[in-house]
Structures are given as C-alpha cells and as structure tokens.
Amino acid sequence: MSEQAKGAKTSTNPKDVSRRKFLTDMTTAFGVAGATCAAVPFVKSMAPADNVKAMASTEVDISDISEGDTKTVIWRGRPVFIKHRTGAEIAKARKEDTSSELLDPAKDESRVQNEKWLIAMAVCTHLGCVPMEGGEHDGWICPCHGSQFDASGRVRRGPAPSNLDVPPYEFLNPTTIKIG
Amino acid sequence: MSKSNTQKAIEWFDYRLPIFSFMKHSAVEYPTPKNLSYMWNFGSLAGIALVLQILTGIFLAMHYKPDVNLAFDSIQHIMRDVNSGWLIRNMHMVGASFFFIVVYIHMARGMYYGSYKGPREVLWWMGVIIFFLMMATAFMGYVLPWGQMSFWGATVITNLLSVIPFVGEHVVIWLWGGYSVGDATLNRFFSLHYLLPFVIFAVVFLHLWALHTHKSNNPVGIDLKKDTDFIPFHPYYTIKDIFGLGVYLIPFTFMVCYAPEYLGHPDNYIPADPMVTPAHIVPEWYFLPFYAILRAVPDKLFGVIAMVAAIAILFVLPWLDSSKVRSARFRPLFRPLLILFFANMFVLGWVGAKPPEGIYITIGRLATFYHFAFFLILPLVGMFEKPKPVPKSL
Ligand code: HEM
Numbered sequence A: 001m002s003e004q005a006k007g008a009k010t011s012t013n014p015k016d017v018s019r020r021k022f023l024t025d026m027t028t029a030f031g032v033a034g035a036t037c038a039a040v041p042f043v044k045s046m047a048p049a050d051n052v053k054a055m056a057s058t059e060v061d062i063s064d065i066s067e068g069d070t071k072t073v074i075w076r077g078r079p080v081f082i083k084h085r086t087g088a089e090i091a092k093a094r095k096e097d098t099s100s101e102l103l104d105p106a107k108d109e110s111r112v113q114n115e116k117w118l119i120a121m122a123v124c125t126h127l128g129c130v131p132m133e134g135g136e137h138d139g140w141i142c143p144c145h146g147s148q149f150d151a152s153g154r155v156r157r158g159p160a161p162s163n164l165d166v167p168p169y170e171f172l173n174p175t176t177i178k179i180g
Numbered sequence B: 001m002s003k004s005n006t007q008k009a010i011e012w013f014d015y016r017l018p019i020f021s022f023m024k025h026s027a028v029e030y031p032t033p034k035n036l037s038y039m040w041n042f043g044s045l046a047g048i049a050l051v052l053q054i055l056t057g058i059f060l061a062m063h064y065k066p067d068v069n070l071a072f073d074s075i076q077h078i079m080r081d082v083n084s085g086w087l088i089r090n091m092h093m094v095g096a097s098f099f100f101i102v103v104y105i106h107m108a109r110g111m112y113y114g115s116y117k118g119p120r121e122v123l124w125w126m127g128v129i130i131f132f133l134m135m136a137t138a139f140m141g142y143v144l145p146w147g148q149m150s151f152w153g154a155t156v157i158t159n160l161l162s163v164i165p166f167v168g169e170h171v172v173i174w175l176w177g178g179y180s181v182g183d184a185t186l187n188r189f190f191s192l193h194y195l196l197p198f199v200i201f202a203v204v205f206l207h208l209w210a211l212h213t214h215k216s217n218n219p220v221g222i223d224l225k226k227d228t229d230f231i232p233f234h235p236y237y238t239i240k241d242i243f244g245l246g247v248y249l250i251p252f253t254f255m256v257c258y259a260p261e262y263l264g265h266p267d268n269y270i271p272a273d274p275m276v277t278p279a280h281i282v283p284e285w286y287f288l289p290f291y292a293i294l295r296a297v298p299d300k301l302f303g304v305i306a307m308v309a310a311i312a313i314l315f316v317l318p319w320l321d322s323s324k325v326r327s328a329r330f331r332p333l334f335r336p337l338l339i340l341f342f343a344n345m346f347v348l349g350w351v352g353a354k355p356p357e358g359i360y361i362t363i364g365r366l367a368t369f370y371h372f373a374f375f376l377i378l379p380l381v382g383m384f385e386k387p388k389p390v391p392k393s394l
C-alpha cells in the first residue's frame, strides 16, 4: 500500500473486504468487456473492404483457347487456370480416379462441369504460389516447394495438402464462363 | 568554489525532472564488470543499428508511396531523383542486414556465456521478443518495394497462418484485407513497418531495465561481489563502444557504397506480378535457417510449428540448461555441442537457399534434427558434465 493509502482509514471488517473485492472484480470485468467491444471495429476495419468484395465476379471468353492450351485469368486478385483438356488427358484423369497415389482423393467428374474444361484456382494449396505447367501428370508443378498437380488439378505430390480449389463458376454460353 | 550557472541550471531542472541523475546513474557511474570482452560490444551496436534504421526509415517514408501502382516506381524515384536518396535507401537496406548480423552475434554471446541463466531470464525473454519483432519488421519492410520477391515472399509467409485450425483461411483474408496480397496489404504493412521499430524501442528499454537491475554477466560467468570487480561505464565502456562503432562502420560503409545489392535478390527489381511466381523464391538471408526448417518437415502444419518452435524454444532455454555453471569456458561437454549448434545454423542457412530436392532435403532434415536435439539434451548435459574448476573471483 502506498503512503497515502496507509493514512486513510480502511475497514478491515471481513464483510467490507469481500464487498470491496467483489466491486473491484466487477469493475475490472466491465472494463475488460468494454475494451473488447471497443476493439471490434478496429479488428473489423482490417477485413476486406466493400469495394474489394464488390469485384467478386469476372466473365471470360474461352473461344480462343485451343485444345491442350491453358489460359490464366485474374479473379479476386488471384489467378485462375482455364485448361482446355485433350481427349487423352480426360481419359487419363478419369482412369486415375481410383489411383492410390491421390493424396486428396476426388473423382475427376466432381471437379469439372464440362469434361473438356478444367477451371481451377492457380494457387498452390501449400503456400499460395502459382504452379507452372509441368510435372509428371499432364498438369502443374509448383516452383516454390515442388508440389505437383494433375490434369484434374488434384495434388499428386506434397507438400500441398489438398487439390487446387475449384472456384464457383457457370457457363453463360458454350464460349463464355462467369467466375464468382 | 561556487557553482557555475550551467551547474545551477542543471540542478534546477534535475530537481523537477531528474533526467540528469538518471543518466549519471545508468550511463556514467553505472558499475560494469571490468573483464568484459569485445563480445559485449554488440548490445550497444544493436541499439545504434536500431536508431539508424529508424532515422533512415523516417526519411525514406517522406518519399515512399504505399500503393500497388506507385510503390515500385517511388523506390526508383528515391534511387534516381531524390537528393542522396540512393544513400539513404542503401543505408536502410544494408542496415537491416547488419542489424541481424549484430543481433545474431549478440544472441550467440548470450548462449556461450550462459547469460540467459538466473537472475537474467526475463532479460533473455525480452531479447527473444525483440528478435521476433525484428523479424516481423524486416519481413514487412521487404514487402514495401513491391518487387517479385516482395510479393511472393509476402504471399508464402502470410499463407503460413492458414495452418491455424478452423479459422486459418479467415485469418489470412483478414490480414490481407482482400482475397490475396494486394493494395490493402501493402498499405497496412507500411503502417506496421513504421510502428514496430518503436515497439522494439520500448522493449529494448525493458531489456536494459532488467540488465541494470542485476548488471552485466561477464566472460567468467560468476556473480561479482567485490566493488573492485567493477569499473564505471564512463569513460571505460563509452570509449570502447564508440571504438566498436568505428570498426562496425567500416564494412557497413563499404557495403553501402560498393555492394548495396550483394545481400539482396535481383528478382526484386522486377515489379510484383500476381500471375507468375519466380522460378526460385528465397527469403532474405537472415531468414534462411528457419526457412530450411520449415521445408525440412514434409507436413504443412508441422512444418510451420517446427519453424516457430525453433526460435520459441529459446524462451525455455534457461530451464532446459540444468547446469549451475554459466560460462561455456568451464563446460567441457556443453562447449563443443554449442559450437556445433552454431555451425549447424550455417548449414541450415545454406540449405535454406538451395532448391528443396535430393541431397539438400536429407541435409536439411539432419540439421533440423540437431537444432532441436541440442536443446532437448541440455538437461542431461548438465547432469553428466564435470565442469572445470570455476574461479571464485576475478
Ligand atoms: C527495426 C528496424 C527496421 C528494419 C529491420 C527495417 C527493414 C527494412 C527492410 C529489409 C526494407 C526493404 C529494403 C529494400 O529491399 O528496399 C525496408 C524498407 C523500408 N523501410 Fe524499414 N526497417 C526498419 C525501420 C524502419 C522505420 C522506423 C521506418 C519509417 C519510419 C522504415 C521505413 C521504410 C520504408 C519507407 C521502406 C521502403 C523503401 C525501401 O524499400 O528502401 N523502416 N525496411
């Protein structure tokens, strides 16, 4: 206790002591709760702003992508692969549906709307680099830590833990898709 | 003899705000062990390096623009148009690397002479906290020039947070302020890069407060009891620290003028491109050992945990080391293991710069194993080691 406090007459009656303790605890609890509420708007201010959320969809003309080619477009600031798959690539991807080598098993069918077109995020599920065409599975290899993906965007070699994400998209007509 | 007017003015002021007595107490008369080696210069050097970063940074910030469309060009503007801009930027860039060199030596000194042991555990903790803050500051600073390495370094490192169970993805989007590293990210990193050095400054203050409470350790590592074991800080250590600064400034100035890019990466002179990742991305040299540990573990979550634990384990070092003897001089078993630990750091750094394939993976894993094994066998080392006779006084 400080010098001043010693001078003042503070009751040591157990009832008063426990009442004082209760009041102090309550005041502290309210203070903490208040500070937490005050922090909410600050924390929220760091989340994506409205204008960023508003850019949430993009339309792409796919008529100029010939069979076997891939086009990379930007959606929400991130690249997306649009791969025009060849018949052989489709057949291989489907044949490997049951392969025990799949690290994150998924049927090719469940990853495409039209089997000729694979639309997948060009964002490695490990730490976010853009994979390059290559690797041993008609797909991509990540330059950062060497993950590999097949023609269905499924992870075939780690450290990536999961398949390339498939963004929400729809075919507006046979040659235009809308992502987002 | 009557007092001079200056003395009177100082006394008048000091009575109201005792800053002069404080300085006299903690920087002039302050008792310092008489046997400190040059290894004890690195604390004051680190302080000067921090002040230099803050000074050069403030002047850079007068010309820098934290906007994805302007950032890269504003750096070119600093380098070409701003009067002496090239000098200030080179000092800031080389200064960051030198700051890390100084702090690494300072930490190694602490480990070698057992400075982390009681009663200096809290002093040691403040140091580890400063190290974490420095890494965050340097990481965000490196994003500011908005080159390819800035962008992809930021992407990979912020994505590390996505391993947090359940909320990871949300935390990363919140940190980015968007769906990828972008304008919002660059702007907030600039804000934080400006702020954190001042937070570091405050923690340095606590670090020194703890230091002055129990005084410096020394190369013999024993508690000093006699007054004759100490000498006043001024003039003995003020002069020694200034001499050390002079020596430090020679390679520093050389690098600033002749090799400012030597420790950097040429890819950072390509403007950031979210569509293409460079074929071989590497972090700044001072992060390489920890990057090597991240990659040594084949699992995403455990890789991140290992990387953080590799540094955070320093917090518990004072309790892992069971020996009563501080200085490695008198510890025949600890000393070689520690020297191997330092050498192993260089191996990790070297592996961190190599592509993660073939033999490098194996070496990286062995080195990671030793890094942790060193800490985990310390309790046993203290139990089985027969220390050499420790002198009772200096
Ligand atoms: C702990 C102290 C600090 C460290 C370790 C540090 C580190 C760095 C690093 C590594 C860079 C990137 C250099 C490059 O490649 O171009 C940088 C850039 C920058 N820093 Fe700092 N910094 C520190 C303090 C500060 C402070 C206090 C300010 C502002 C008041 C500041 C302002 C800037 C600015 C404007 C840039 C962008 C210009 C440039 O890239 O050269 N820094 N910092």
Ligand code: FES
Pocket (backbone or CB within 6 Å): A124, A125, A126, A127, A128, A129, A142, A143, A144, A145, A146, A147, A158, A159, A160
């Ligand atoms: S980011 Fe692709 S493997 Fe690490």
